[in-house]
Amino acid sequence: MSRCLAALACVLSFGANAAPAADSRPNAWGYRYPHSLDAEIAAPEVHHVRYADDHVMLMEVANPSGYRMQMHGHPYPSIFARDTAAPNPGQGALSGETFLDPASPRNGQNWRMGAAPAGTSYPTCAAADPEDPHAPANNSGAPIHFYRIEFRKLDATAGPAAAKAYAALPERRILYRTDALRLVEVTLQPGHAETTANRLPAVVATDMPAAFDAVLAAAGPGAGRSDPPVGMAAPRCVTTAAGRGAPVRNTGTAPLHFYRIEYMRIDGDALKDHWREWYPYMATMH
Numbered sequence: 326m327s328r329c330l331a332a333l334a335c336v337l338s339f340g341a342n343a344a345p346a347a348d349s350r351p352n353a354w355g356y357r358y359p360h361s362l363d364a365e366i367a368a369p370e371v372h373h374v375r376y377a378d379d380h381v382m383l384m385e386v387a388n389p390s391g392y393r394m395q396m397h398g399h400p401y402p403s404i405f406a407r408d409t410a411a412p413n414p415g416q417g418a419l420s421g422e423t424f425l426d427p428a429s430p431r432n433g434q435n436w437r438m439g440a441a442p443a444g445t446s447y448p449t450c451a452a453a454d455p456e457d458p459h460a461p462a463n464n465s466g467a468p469i470h471f472y473r474i475e476f477r478k479l480d481a482t483a484g485p486a487a488a489k490a491y492a493a494l495p496e497r498r499i500l501y502r503t504d505a506l507r508l509v510e511v512t513l514q515p516g517h518a519e520t521t522a523n524r525l526p527a528v529v530a531t532d533m534p535a536a537f538d539a540v541l542a543a544a545g546p547g548a549g550r551s552d553p554p555v556g557m558a559a560p561r562c563v564t565t566a567a568g569r570g571a572p573v574r575n576t577g578t579a580p581l582h583f584y585r586i587e588y589m590r591i592d593g594d595a596l597k598d599h600w601r602e603w604y605p606y607m608a609t610m611h
Contacts, residue, residue: 354401358400362396364397382401386470390466393463422461437555440549498510518572526565527586530583
């Protein structure tokens with residue numbers, strides 16, 4: 326599918342999903358800033374919403390070298406999925422970053438990283454709590470590109486209601502797709518295992534502890550994995566390599582639900598030479 330067709334499909338998909346109700350501020354995680362500072366509103370050139378429903382929002386984040394972003398925040402917990410190098414990997418932040426509130430406990434210090442699968446360099450992941458407004462600049466000399474799944478609500482805190490919501494969902498739904506990757510929603514009913522084998526490198530994003538345990542058990546000892554953000558039970562992520570791991574099995578009594586970003590192409594170190602071809606919109610950002 327061409328990128329244009331993928332973008333059209335995304336618009337149709339986004340429009341077909343009911344817009345989530347406006348959350349109150351401060352929200353459940355203490356994020357207190359107005360919607361005007363939300364990333365997709367305050368810094369839309371960098372943060373492209375590729376899919377959204379009342380549970381998650383997938384953002385494509387792109388920051389060419391030398392571009393200074395507008396001040397913006399991220400109100401929700403999230404999982405980062407990267408197939409290229411991350412600047413400042415200890416914190417997950419971009420270089421040259423300034424903060425609206427330098428003393429905030431939500432400036433990235435609670436994030437937890439997930440390594441690449443054993444024997445590989447990518448993909449990697451990170452589990453993040455909400456991020457108060459910040460203004461990064463890319464001073465790295467190379468473009469930055471990754472995806473971020475933001476959880477508008479967490480199944481880890483939803484109780485039995487979460488299981489009921491997934492009782493009628495199919496095993497696998499592709500929510501967004503480009504030539505390079507696809508976002509897949511996976512739901513496994515009690516006693517079921519995946520029937521569609523995943524043979525692609527992937528970042529798995531979970532906000533249900535039982536789903537994380539099942540994904541990690543299937544992925545095997547070579548998988549990368551993150552802890553949840555400090556002070557939280559979710560979200561968490563798992564990284565898997567191409568052709569590795571067994572089908573995820575649901576041995577419990579309630580549905581399991583999680584998301585996979587599956588990579589048909591790993592950008593890796595080639596991003597610096599091919600970004601104009603792969604992400605031409607970055608060339609117009611100033």
